[in-house]
Amino acid sequence: MSPNLSVHDKAAILSEALPYMQQHDDSIIVIKYGGHAMGDEQVARDFARDIVLLEQAGINPVVVHGGGPQISEMLQRLGIKSEFAAGYRITDAASVEVVEMVLAGSINKQLVGFINAEGGRAVGLSGKDGRMVIAKKATRTIHDPDSAIEKVIDLGFVGEPDKVDTTVLDQIIRSDIIPVLAPVAASADGGTFNVNADTFAGAIAGALGATRLLLLTDVPGILDKDKNLITEIDVEGIRRLIADGTITGGMIPKVETCIYALERGVEAVVIMDGKVPHAVLLELMTNHGAGTLIRR
Numbered sequence: 001m002s003p004n005l006s007v008h009d010k011a012a013i014l015s016e017a018l019p020y021m022q023q024h025d026d027s028i029i030v031i032k033y034g035g036h037a038m039g040d041e042q043v044a045r046d047f048a049r050d051i052v053l054l055e056q057a058g059i060n061p062v063v064v065h066g067g068g069p070q071i072s073e074m075l076q077r078l079g080i081k082s083e084f085a086a087g088y089r090i091t092d093a094a095s096v097e098v099v100e101m102v103l104a105g106s107i108n109k110q111l112v113g114f115i116n117a118e119g120g121r122a123v124g125l126s127g128k129d130g131r132m133v134i135a136k137k138a139t140r141t142i143h144d145p146d147s148a149i150e151k152v153i154d155l156g157f158v159g160e161p162d163k164v165d166t167t168v169l170d171q172i173i174r175s176d177i178i179p180v181l182a183p184v185a186a187s188a189d190g191g192t193f194n195v196n197a198d199t200f201a202g203a204i205a206g207a208l209g210a211t212r213l214l215l216l217t218d219v220p221g222i223l224d225k226d227k228n229l230i231t232e233i234d235v236e237g238i239r240r241l242i243a244d245g246t247i248t249g250g251m252i253p254k255v256e257t258c259i260y261a262l263e264r265g266v267e268a269v270v271i272m273d274g275k276v277p278h279a280v281l282l283e284l285m286t287n288h289g290a291g292t293l294i295r296r
């Protein structure tokens with residue numbers, strides 16, 4: 001905290017947080033922490049501290065992390081080629097092994113370690129644990145501008161959540177333990193599916209009846225054609241921006257997730273810059289309102 005603030009200023013800041021604590025009391029808030037936002041260790045540690053503060057304030061944070069850039073780096077080190085289509089990694093058998101190692105292994109445990117170092121009690125799981133997420137193979141179509149036809153693309157071992165069982169999560173949340181989830185799911189026969197972390201977070205938020213879903217990324221929110229931040233948008237507006245090519249790449253799974261979560265009862269989704277220190281507190285505990293708000 002700024003050393004220039006007097007103790008009176010600090011007390012006033014704490015006092016101003018009271019209505020926000022009351023508003024979110026006992027609610028479930030799913031926070032997706034993207035791989036791009038995780039780059040700076042201090043920001044990641046600040047993020048972990050914010051999560052512990054939310055838990056301490058009587059809110060139930062559920063963390064879903066990504067790790068796209070970290071997977072790409074590991075695949076490159078291993079000499080495995082990797083390509084994306086419509087924001088999803090085309091995942092072959094060799095890649096899916098690496099995806100699980102990086103997501104459910106190193107990244108998940110790093111984040112659990114940071115939260116626990118701040119005095120929280122975090123438990124790291126992937127969608128495979130406790131039959132939390134069973135996925136089915138995902139397919140996507142892309143518009144081929146040369147032939148002007150829709151092409152179906154095979155994404156390999158990419159899954160989309162089919163069944164979400166919150167039994168284990170419900171128990172963890174009730175015990176004041178912070179779940180930290182890696183977006184890896186089981187197939188019906190116990191195999192492994194790579195699930196986009198935004199998609200995974202949306203499915204979890206919907207199944208848990210979360211009040212909010214925060215998607216922390218590396219841009220201030222959804223940007224318009226002139227790269228200006230759109231502060232608020234509805235589902236129709238999002239569909240227009242996809243159709244006219246303003247929303248592309250990794251932003252596509254994000255906005256698809258927003259639509260999915262809102263349709264399942266989540267009150268509001270916010271896409272925001274996770275590289276801003278204490279982004280989560282700014283959004284939930286002040287009237288600052290960062291990023292793009294998407295409401296039903």
Ligand SMILES: Nc1ncnc2c1ncn2[C@@H]1O[C@H](COP(=O)(O)OP(=O)(O)O)[C@@H](O)[C@H]1O
Nearest residue numbers: 034035036217218219222223246247248250251
């Ligand atoms: N209209 C848009 N507004 C903001 N970002 C966009 C837009 N269209 C595409 N993007 C891209 O989406 C990226 C965020 O998605 P992604 O790289 O998958 O992030 P994360 O790792 O946080 O999930 C941005 O860095 C930006 O390059």
Ligand SMILES: CC(=O)N[C@@H](CCC(=O)OP(=O)(O)O)C(=O)O
Nearest residue numbers: 034035066067068088089196197
């Ligand atoms: C199918 C698919 O694309 N899976 C993602 C999973 C990680 C992820 O989504 O990480 P970010 O949130 O950091 O982008 C991938 O392989 O990169």
